[in-house]
Structures are given as structure tokens and as C-alpha cells.
Amino acid sequence: MLKIIQHRKIWFIISGSLCLLSILSLIFWGLKPAIDFTGGTLMEIEFSQIPRPTVNEIKEALSPLNLGDLRIQYFGDKGVLFRLKNIDEDTHQKILKSLEDKFGSKDKKVIEEKRFESIGPIIGKELSNKAKWSITLVVIMIIVYVAWAFRRVSKPVSSWKYGLAAIAALVHDILITTGIFSVLGHFLNVEIDILFITALLTILGYSVNDTIVVFDRTRENLHRHPEEGFDEVVNRSVNETIVRSINTSLTTLFVLLSVFFLGGRTIRYFVLALIFGVIFGTYSSIFIASPLLVTWEKLRRKKQFKR
Numbered sequence: 245m246l247k248i249i250q251h252r253k254i255w256f257i258i259s260g261s262l263c264l265l266s267i268l269s270l271i272f273w274g275l276k277p278a279i280d281f282t283g284g285t286l287m288e289i290e291f292s293q294i295p296r297p298t299v300n301e302i303k304e305a306l307s308p309l310n311l312g313d314l315r316i317q318y319f320g321d322k323g324v325l326f327r328l329k330n331i332d333e334d335t336h337q338k339i340l341k342s343l344e345d346k347f348g349s350k351d352k353k354v355i356e357e358k359r360f361e362s363i364g365p366i367i368g369k370e371l372s373n374k375a376k377w378s379i380t381l382v383v384i385m386i387i388v389y390v391a392w393a394f395r396r397v398s399k400p401v402s403s404w405k406y407g408l409a410a411i412a413a414l415v416h417d418i419l420i421t422t423g424i425f426s427v428l429g430h431f432l433n434v435e436i437d438i439l440f441i442t443a444l445l446t447i448l449g450y451s452v453n454d455t456i457v458v459f460d461r462t463r464e465n466l467h468r469h470p471e472e473g474f475d476e477v478v479n480r481s482v483n484e485t486i487v488r489s490i491n492t493s494l495t496t497l498f499v500l501l502s503v504f505f506l507g508g509r510t511i512r513y514f515v516l517a518l519i520f521g522v523i524f525g526t527y528s529s530i531f532i533a534s535p536l537l538v539t540w541e542k543l544r545r546k547k548q549f550k551r
Contacts, residue, residue, distance in 0.1 A: 252535035266423020276429035278437035286358035447521030
């Protein structure tokens with residue numbers, strides 16, 4: 245039997261280091277919000293010609309339209325991504341026409357629009373507020389549910405502490421995932437959009453599901469093995485569910501990796517967030533949530549002993 249609980253200090257040091265690095269990354273670099281939250285326009289265009297026009301040539305072609313702060317980014321062999329202020333449909337069509345007139349010909353169409361999104365600043369702010377409320381509401385509901393599900397388990401650890409342990413594991417998963425995207429945003433200009441928030445909510449559900457499976461086995465073993473100490477019962481429970489947790493996560497990861505490498509570009513970072521969430525969610529349910537219960541129980545005993 246693996247001594248997972250007995251070596252909990254190692255897991256706490258690893259997780260604490262990752263969380264600290266994530267916090268520092270978020271403080272100094274932050275996250276790069278996409279137009280979903282800031283408002284603006286995103287256009288994705290593919291040129292049929294190789295090589296595609298340079299950034300300066302594209303900006304020169306669009307200069308008469310006075311588009312303001314126009315950011316142009318290459319992707320793939322033919323693609324060009326435009327980020328600019330919020331525009332109406334008339335300006336949208338003028339951009340396409342200007343590019344076609346400049347780089348196209350009468351016989352052949354040179355550009356093909358793959359994607360167009362335009363969001364006003366008010367809608368972007370509303371989406372940002374709703375995203376924050378969604379995550380807060382999910383966390384509160386998880387605490388309530390776990391406390392209710394384990395309401396009959398009062399010894400040696402109170403039922404509400406199961407909920408707190410589950411939330412601690414969730415914070416661990418979300419914090420490290422957002423920290424990774426902070427690093428990706430700083431070095432690779434990866435932006436977070438509404439799909440990233442959807443991924444975080446999915447991670448919350450996935451992680452707490454895995455954690456509850458371990459907790460539920462702990463609840464059963466407390467009745468089956470009353471002669472054992474709490475740390476021994478928890479360690480037994482983790483060992484009995486670890487294979488199930490890893491197998492479930494691996495099957496999920498195989499699907500996510502397939503979508504990441506073979507799926508469309510627009511959902512790539514959404515899938516990447518899920519991949520990190522599944523990995524750290526599995527880790528936290530085994531090495532963080534259950535060891536926290538044992539740590540709290542030992543702290544409770546020390547307080548009683550001092551009294």
C-alpha cells in the first residue's frame with residue numbers, strides 16, 4: 245500500500261511552490277483578456293497566395309480607413325489575425341474590399357474570411373461580471389453540497405471540513421491553470437476568452453467529482469475499520485480509489501489530446517485549459533484534498549492536548 249498520506253508534506257511543498265509561482269505570474273504578468281471581455285473586433289483571414297503580404301503592406305492598404313490601433317498577427321502558412329476597435333458591418337466590408345483590391349486580381353480571389361467577431365465594450369464588461377459570478381456561485385454550491393452529503397460524518401472530522409478540503413483542491417487546480425495561462429499570455433500572447441471561463445467551470449466540476457469519490461470511500465472505511473486511526477483510514481481510501489482516478493483521467497486526456505492536435509484552432513486553448521485541469525484535478529484529489537483532512541485532524545488533536 246502506498247504511503248500517500250504519510251508523505252503529505254512532500255505534496256504540500258510541490259503544490260505550494262506551483263501555487264506561489266502562479267500567484268507571482270498573475271501579479272506581475274496577469275492574464276491577457278480577449279475581445280470577449282475588453283470589447284473590439286477579431287478578424288481571421290487566409291491569403292491564397294504564398295508568401296502572404298507583410299504586416300506593413302497590410303497596414304498600408306487599410307490606412308485610409310482610419311482603424312486606429314490595429315494589431316496584426318500571422319498564424320499558420322497563410323493566415324492573418326486582425327485585432328482592432330469595435331467596428332460596424334459597413335467598415336467590416338470595406339476592410340475586406342480594400343484587401344482584395346490591393347492584393348487580389350480580377351481573375352482570382354486572394355482572401356477568404358474564416359472568422360469575424362465584434363463585441364462592444366458594454367457587452368464585454370457584462371460578460372466579465374457574469375463570469376466572476378458564475379465561478380463564485382459554483383464554489384458556494386459545491387461547499388453546500390459536500391457539507392450536506394457528508395452531514396452524517398461528524399467524527400473525527402466535521403462534515404463542513406470535507407467541503408473546505410474540496411474547495412482547497414479546487415482553488416489549487418484553478419490557480420495553477422490560470423497561472424500557466426498567465427505565462428502563456430506573457431510569452432506567446434495567448435488570450436483568455438469566454439471559452440476559458442467555460443473550461444474553468446468544467447474543471448471545477450471534474451475535480452470535485454474525483455475528490456468526492458475519495459471522500460465517499462473514506463466515509464465507508466470509517467465504519468468498516470473503526471479500529472484504525474484516521475490517517476490510516478484515509479490512506480487506505482486513497483489507495484483503493486487511486487487506480488480508478490488515474491484510469492478515468494487518462495481516458496479523458498486521450499480524448500482531449502486528440503481534439504487539441506486534430507481539432508480547430510479556435511478551441512485549441514480551451515482544450516489546453518481542460519488538459520491542465522484534468523491533470524491537476526486528479527493530482528489534487530489524491531495528494532491534496534485527503535491529506536488536508538488528516539492535517540486538520542492532527543491540528544485538532546494538538547489543540548485538545550494543550551487544553
